[in-house]
Amino acid sequence: MALRFEILGRFNRARAAQLILPHFVCHTPLFMPVGTQGTIKGLTTNELEEIGCQIILGNTYHLALRPTSELIDEMGGLHKFMNWPRALLTDSGGFQMVSLLHLADITEEGVTFQSPVDGKPMLLTPEESIQIQNRIGADIIMALDDVVKTTTKGPRIEEAMYRTLRWIDRCIKAHKRPDEQNLFGIVQGGLDPRLRDLCVKGLVERNLPGYAIGGLAGGEDKDSFWRVVAQCTASLPEDKPRYVMGVGYPLDIVVCSALGADMYDCVYPTRTARFGTALVPEGVLKLKHKAMADDIRPVDPTCECMVCKNYTRAYIHCLVTKDAMGSQLLSYHNLYYMLKLSRDLHSSIVRGQFPQFVCQFLQKMFPEGDVPEWVCNAMEVAGIDISSCCAPFPMSHDEHQTIYESKWVA
Amino acid sequence: MKFRVKAWSKTGRSRVGELELGSCPHTFETPALLLSTRKGLPHFISPQLLPSLPSPDSFLLQCNPLHFIEGIPFETVSRIGGLHDMLGLREYALAAAPRDSDVCIPESNSSNKFGASFETPSGRHLIKPIEYMKMISSTKPDLWTTLADEVPAWVSQKRNRTSVDRTVKWLDECIGQNVTGGAVFGSIVGGSSIEERQRCAQEIARRNVSGYWIGGFGLGESMEQRPALLHAVVTNLPEEKPRQIFGLSLPEEVLQGISAGVDLFDSTYIYDLTIGGLALTFPVNGTEPHPSDYQLNDNVSDFTKINLKATIYRKDESPILDSCNCYTCQNHTKAYINHLLNVHEMLAQTLLEIHNTHHYLALFRTIREAIKGDRFEEFKHKFIQGRREASVL
Numbered sequence: 001m002a003l004r005f006e007i008l009g010r011f012n013r014a015r016a017a018q019l020i021l022p023h024f025v026c027h028t029p030l031f032m033p034v035g036t037q038g039t040i041k042g043l044t045t046n047e048l049e050e051i052g053c054q055i056i057l058g059n060t061y062h063l064a065l066r067p068t069s070e071l072i073d074e075m076g077g078l079h080k081f082m083n084w085p086r087a088l089l090t091d092s093g094g095f096q097m098v099s100l101l102h103l104a105d106i107t108e109e110g111v112t113f114q115s116p117v118d119g120k121p122m123l124l125t126p127e128e129s130i131q132i133q134n135r136i137g138a139d140i141i142m143a144l145d146d147v148v149k150t151t152t153k154g155p156r157i158e159e160a161m162y163r164t165l166r167w168i169d170r171c172i173k174a175h176k177r178p179d180e181q182n183l184f185g186i187v188q189g190g191l192d193p194r195l196r197d198l199c200v201k202g203l204v205e206r207n208l209p210g211y212a213i214g215g216l217a218g219g220e221d222k223d224s225f226w227r228v229v230a231q232c233t234a235s236l237p238e239d240k241p242r243y244v245m246g247v248g249y250p251l252d253i254v255v256c257s258a259l260g261a262d263m264y265d266c267v268y269p270t271r272t273a274r275f276g277t278a279l280v281p282e283g284v285l286k287l288k289h290k291a292m293a294d295d296i297r298p299v300d301p302t303c304e305c306m307v308c309k310n311y312t313r314a315y316i317h318c319l320v321t322k323d324a325m326g327s328q329l330l331s332y333h334n335l336y337y338m339l340k341l342s343r344d345l346h347s348s349i350v351r352g353q354f355p356q357f358v359c360q361f362l363q364k365m366f367p368e369g370d371v372p373e374w375v376c377n378a379m380e381v382a383g384i385d386i387s388s389c390c391a392p393f394p395m396s397h398d399e400h401q402t403i404y405e406s407k408w409v410a
Numbered sequence: 411m412k413f414r415v416k417a418w419s420k421t422g423r424s425r426v427g428e429l430e431l432g433s434c435p436h437t438f439e440t441p442a443l444l445l446s447t448r449k450g451l452p453h454f455i456s457p458q459l460l461p462s463l464p465s466p467d468s469f470l471l472q473c474n475p476l477h478f479i480e481g482i483p484f485e486t487v488s489r490i491g492g493l494h495d496m497l498g499l500r501e502y503a504l505a506a507a508p509r510d511s512d513v514c515i516p517e518s519n520s521s522n523k524f525g526a527s528f529e530t531p532s533g534r535h536l537i538k539p540i541e542y543m544k545m546i547s548s549t550k551p552d553l554w555t556t557l558a559d560e561v562p563a564w565v566s567q568k569r570n571r572t573s574v575d576r577t578v579k580w581l582d583e584c585i586g587q588n589v590t591g592g593a594v595f596g597s598i599v600g601g602s603s604i605e606e607r608q609r610c611a612q613e614i615a616r617r618n619v620s621g622y623w624i625g626g627f628g629l630g631e632s633m634e635q636r637p638a639l640l641h642a643v644v645t646n647l648p649e650e651k652p653r654q655i656f657g658l659s660l661p662e663e664v665l666q667g668i669s670a671g672v673d674l675f676d677s678t679y680i681y682d683l684t685i686g687g688l689a690l691t692f693p694v695n696g697t698e699p700h701p702s703d704y705q706l707n708d709n710v711s712d713f714t715k716i717n718l719k720a721t722i723y724r725k726d727e728s729p730i731l732d733s734c735n736c737y738t739c740q741n742h743t744k745a746y747i748n749h750l751l752n753v754h755e756m757l758a759q760t761l762l763e764i765h766n767t768h769h770y771l772a773l774f775r776t777i778r779e780a781i782k783g784d785r786f787e788e789f790k791h792k793f794i795q796g797r798r799e800a801s802v803l
């Protein structure tokens with residue numbers, strides 16, 4: 001085990017902790033920006049440090065293709081290759097294959113796929129995934145799991161869960177750098193509480209440095225989503241970090257944190273920036289909207305990032321989707337927003353003001369008091385009273401309907 | 411605006427000047443480079459990284475008001491307080507001109523007596539002096555050039571004469587709008603005709619302007635034609651006022667312009683290099699290139715620049731230039747930039763634009779020192795000789 005997880009504060013199930021990794025001491029709840037190919041949308045590593053990025057997620061599948069894990073290894077690992085002094089996490093590569101390649105097929109041996117380079121059949125085994133991740137050298141590496149869509153039904157879910165458990169042993173055995181890299185296991189089991197429970201028990205027996213909740217954010221309904229998170233966080237060990245994979249809408253992060261999850265990753269903030277959408281406390285702001293051309297307010301008047309301090313919506317409007325700088329500036333703001341959200345979650349839990357923070361967050365996002373039912377249900381389980389923001393909030397939000405989109409569509 | 415020539419080269423017309431612009435707190439030494447921008451910001455360098463570039467050299471930006479035609483109403487730019495406020499670049503000196511080399515190309519066939527035509531990504535636009543001046547009054551640059559009817563080198567003498575007539579007339583119309591603030595540079599055209607160049611320069615020199623913008627270059631004329639054309643223009647201009655040129659951007663072209671007495675240049679070259687994955691590596695301080703800095707077994711690299719897409723850099727753990735103190739060279743290896751180019755990540759262009767800007771500004775600094783030490787013609791000769799030899803290798 002190459003990490004320490006020290007809880008600094010709690011509110012019911014929610015926790016704020018210090019995650020001490022080989023390259024950086026991270027604070028949870030923690031949002032991890034995705035830097036697929038060893039970089040994030042034109043932002044320099046200096047800028048990423050400045051906005052408070054603590055850990056970056058790299059995609060093993062992409063990195064193994066280019067520049068290859070052997071080259072990264074030769075260059076002294078990914079930290080050195082991209083000159084990033086803080087923490088890194090790599091995924092197993094399996095999910096990317098299954099989601100990007102139509103021709104991926106999962107057998108007991110591993111994930112078979114057609115090489116995008118020469119079309120030859122290739123096989124990614126649990127051993128190989130770990131070997132590649134060992135070469136890349138991230139602080140946290142992920143076990144190869146058998147991913148099925150949450151919307152899948154029938155025996156395939158059960159098969160995937162048991163296979164994930166069999167593969168974790170092969171991953172543990174293949175892991176050559178346990179003193180420098182932390183192998184996280186991934187809980188599978190679809191939406192079936194019995195399977196999820198079996199998987200959690202199986203993984204916990206292996207005493208891993210941390211656990212991820214996988215197979216979510218794949219089109220399941222929100223009520224099923226939070227119930228799986230709530231079930232898993234309740235049975236995972238207290239003293240280990242819990243990572244909900246692929247989750248990154250601000251509202252989802254707040255809910256999952258209330259339920260006791262610690263880490264998140266999502267391409268959403270940078271991907272949506274490319275399409276001209278900014279994350280704001282009210283929801284999202286579509287900078288492409290015609291009304292923005294005359295709007296001389298900052299993207300988010302309450303935000304203290306470089307972009308909001310210097311630029312108007314009108315100027316960003318004229319850049320977005322046309323100029324490289326547009327997506328660079330909006331990515332900067334969106335990542336700042338997510339990282340600030342992480343910091344606020346952490347500090348409000350530490351200061352014992354988590355419920356107040358949650359209520360403020362929900363009030364801004366749902367000024368009409370129309371907090372979705374699934375959020376209300378989840379908060380009840382989390383033991384957070386949000387009744388004060390479920391009634392209409394007395395403030396004028398005239399533009400709310402036209403400019404902001406406050407409903408989150410998963 | 412304040413301008414003063416502080417050193418002349420004893421042989422030739424090259425000179426070192428001092429330029430102060432608008433409310434910009436910096437004094438710029440000329441010959442200087444104006445950094446080209448897209449909608450007011452450098453192409454790939456975020457405003458956060460701009461201060462890492464050499465100061466004050468990098469505080470001189472070239473802006474094109476036409477970039478905003480389809481993105482943001484000019485009244486809105488005005489309400490924001492002009493370009494400086496809109497770009498968050500209050501300490502920067504902004505020089506406006508309606509032409510650039512990649513998104514706003516003069517389209518002489520469509521220009522007419524009413525205005526100049528430009529080919530842009532949002533289509534062709536005919537800009538009349540009155541409209542142009544509205545853009546200037548809302549964007550409030552520190553320096554702006556009058557509207558010009560630029561024509562390529564191959565047009566008829568008649569068309570050339572018309573272009574001079576129009577450009578002079580438009581200058582009067584532009585100044586006639588009485589837009590306050592911002593130094594005015596009068597545009598000079600005349601294509602490849604010595605007489606028309608002379609005539610235009612003489613006409614414009616009679617007007618009340620703070621400096622001169624020499625247009626109509628980089629439009630098909632040959633390098634050999636230029637010295638005579640530049641001579642025809644510059645000898646007809648008062649010495650105490652600054653001269654800006656557009657269209658001379660390769661190092662050899664810049665040196666040619668400086669020899670003729672031009673003070674301000676555009677940075678199109680940097681953009682072209684950056685887009686091509688190329689990094690400048692020529693020696694800037696007069697020293698000979700170090701052989702270990704160059705690996706010449708790819709197709710594009712020579713002693714002046716390297717092609718970072720080349721596979722020889724795949725595992726190269728050294729910076730673009732060991733001796734360079736730009737952000738890129740201080741933080742990243744050739745191998746990393748090679749990877750970023752291979753996977754089409756924007757950070758590649760950001761890092762290359764930083765290095766190339768840094769390096770080209772260093773060349774301008776060296777040139778100024780050479781002029782001050784009365785070594786410019788010697789420097790120019792050696793530099794061009796070195797580049798020639800390198801391209802033969």
Ligand SMILES: [Zn+2]
Pocket residue numbers: 299300303304305306307308309333336
């Ligand atoms: Zn912001």
Ligand SMILES: [Zn+2]
Pocket residue numbers: 730731734735736737738739740764765768
């Ligand atoms: Zn450099």
